[in-house]
Amino acid sequence: MNTASGSRWVKSIFVFAAKVTITLTILTIVMSLLEVDHILHPPRTVPQGKTLRKYKIDYRPVDLTTADGVRLSAWYTPPGNGAVILLAHGYGNKRPEWVYALLARKKYGVLAWDARAHGESDGDISTIGYLEVLDVKAALDYVLAQPGVEHVGAWGGSMGGATIIRAAARLPQIEALFIDSSFTSLEDEFNYLVPYPVINPLAKFIVTSRTGLRLEHVNPLNDISKISPRPVYIVQGMGDSVAPPDSGEKLFHAAGEPRYLWKQENVPHLSGYLDNPRRYQRRLVDFFDEWLLGK
Numbered sequence: 001m002n003t004a005s006g007s008r009w010v011k012s013i014f015v016f017a018a019k020v021t022i023t024l025t026i027l028t029i030v031m032s033l034l035e036v037d038h039i040l041h042p043p044r045t046v047p048q049g050k051t052l053r054k055y056k057i058d059y060r061p062v063d064l065t066t067a068d069g070v071r072l073s074a075w076y077t078p079p080g081n082g083a084v085i086l087l088a089h090g091y092g093n094k095r096p097e098w099v100y101a102l103l104a105r106k107k108y109g110v111l112a113w114d115a116r117a118h119g120e121s122d123g124d125i126s127t128i129g130y131l132e133v134l135d136v137k138a139a140l141d142y143v144l145a146q147p148g149v150e151h152v153g154a155w156g157g158s159m160g161g162a163t164i165i166r167a168a169a170r171l172p173q174i175e176a177l178f179i180d181s182s183f184t185s186l187e188d189e190f191n192y193l194v195p196y197p198v199i200n201p202l203a204k205f206i207v208t209s210r211t212g213l214r215l216e217h218v219n220p221l222n223d224i225s226k227i228s229p230r231p232v233y234i235v236q237g238m239g240d241s242v243a244p245p246d247s248g249e250k251l252f253h254a255a256g257e258p259r260y261l262w263k264q265e266n267v268p269h270l271s272g273y274l275d276n277p278r279r280y281q282r283r284l285v286d287f288f289d290e291w292l293l294g295k
Contacts, residue, residue: 042092042117042118044118045093045119046094046119047075047095047114047120049075050097051097051100051101052097052104055105057101057104058104059075059077059104059110060075062074062075062111062142064113064138064139065138066134066135067134067137067138068131068134070122070134070135071121072138072139073113073119074095074114074142075095075100075111075112075113076109076111076142076143077100077104077109077110078146078148079107079108079148079149080107080108080109081106081107081108082148082149082150082151083108083150083151084108084109084110084146084149084151084153085103085110085153085288086111086140086143086153086164086174087099087100087112087154087156087160088113088135088136088156088157088159088160088161088163089112089115089118089158089159089160091126091128091159092118093118093157093158093160093270094119095114096155097112099273102281102284103155103288109146109148111143113139115132115135115163116135125211127211127218128159128162129159129162129186132163133166136154136163136164136167137171140152140167144173152174152175153174153176153177153178153288153291153292154167155178156179157181157270158180158183159183161182161220162182162186162220165177165179165232168223169223174230175230175291176230176231176232176233176291177227177230177233178233178235179232179233179234180272181236181240181248181269182234182247182251183220183243183244183247184219184221184244184250185216185218185220185222186217186219188247189243190204190215192244220251222254224251225256227256228255228258228259229258231260231287233260233262233287234248234251234260235248235262235264236249236262237264237266237269237272238263238264238265238266239265239267240267240268241268241269242269242270243269249263260287
């Protein structure tokens with residue numbers, strides 16, 4: 001091989017390598033953009049109310065307005081025992097009718113809403129527990145303005161659990177928390193669900209650029225320590241593939257007393273109720289009976 005042909009061969013290799021690198025970079029950016037777009041715009045599942053009608057629960061539709069002007073679609077049932085439970089659903093999910101029905105049948109008042117960018121609520125993007133704290137504040141303000149409300153508790157599932165923890169750390173009027181399948185921080189959740197070395201940091205950068213949200217701002221693990229002496233009950237399925245299965249134990253150890261942890265072996269994300277409805281109902285109702293009603 002002469003010098004000229006060798007140089008052309010080397011140049012061709014460099015050109016080919018450059019094209020491959022550029023193509024892979026573009027594909028990585030596109031994949032990251034698609035992933036971020038999916039995260040910021042969750043699927044909208046509209047609640048039907050079938051479970052509430054099945055059990056003849058008296059509920060009425062209401063609209064809530066957050067401090068940043070987002071309208072939230074909600075249901076409200078007045079209390080028969082002086083206590084109302086706020087229900088915050090998970091990412092891409094809908095109002096948890098099964099929790100609503102079992103609490104309302106025990107005479108608890110209930111307020112459940114579609115989080116921003118979910119269901120029938122307004123809002124363009126989900127911030128996965130950051131601005132959703134304003135949703136909880138709007139719900140709390142509404143129930144505190146209703147007649148017959150003496151105590152307020154909260155149930156949160158997945159993203160809703162993380163949101164309730166963050167909200168309760170700032171809102172002392174929430175007297176007791178029942179948290180199911182929450183993540184410990186948005187950073188940990190990203191690392192768990194997007195474990196790809198190149199896409200992970202790029203997706204985080206895109207989320208921050210498009211929303212102004214810093215992942216470290218959503219950190220229930222830090223916030224949960226600020227809730228004591230109000231009680232926290234933590235439920236964690238050890239078969240969870242959405243939140244890290246050790247999240248419940250980490251939150252429990254970070255919380256102050258009184259605190260409770262129920263680890264369910266081989267139970268998937270947010271499936272504790274499906275695994276054993278009677279036990280779940282007993283623990284949920286007994287918890288609020290004790291800490292809100294003094295039973």
